[in-house]
């Protein structure tokens with residue numbers, strides 16, 4: 611199957627991995643002091659606090675590599691603002707981030723509509739090698755707001771995605787990383803974002819970021 615669809619492999623890579631870790635490169639870098647990122651969380655009904663806790667536990671384990679800790683701050687429970695991921699991103703972009711938030715995350719659940727959609731896109735995937743189902747996304751204007759599918763039993767076990775791996779993936783975008791084959795670029799980006807903590811122009815009550823175009827985000831976006 612993979613031989614028939616070489617692009618499929620790339621697509622899988624894109625979906626599941628932000629890049630291959632380079633342990634010796636990372637260990638030779640300094641990430642400074644430990645810093646905390648306050649992540650405000652809006653959840654779709656049906657996601658319980660233990661699930662959120664274990665998601666953040668997994669994310670924090672990954673981020674300990676960079677001496678970063680995330681703190682989840684529940685902001686509310688809300689029906690999803692639209693069926694498609696783009697609707698959720700649009701909502702988040704326009705949503706005011708309270709002063710105690712550095713990042714905004716929406717945890718999407720799973721409805722019967724989603725299951726039907728998954729089955730439909732599974733058909734497309736098998737048929738033409740396209741998969742429309744997206745596990746999560748982060749807006750690229752400020753890289754501070756995003757969503758993940760927090761609850762799903764993968765229709766496609768072969769993708770080996772899980773809410774935890776999705777959060778870790780989108781979590782890298784929330785720290786300014788893009789996709790790369792090897793992680794060096796991302797390590798450097800995280801280091802640079804942490805260096806912005808000492809930028810005199812940043813809002814001292816905001817964990818800065820660098821967006822997809824390399825622009826410094828020193829103040830909390832709306």
Ligand SMILES: [Zn+2]
Nearest residue numbers: 779780783789
């Ligand atoms: Zn991504």
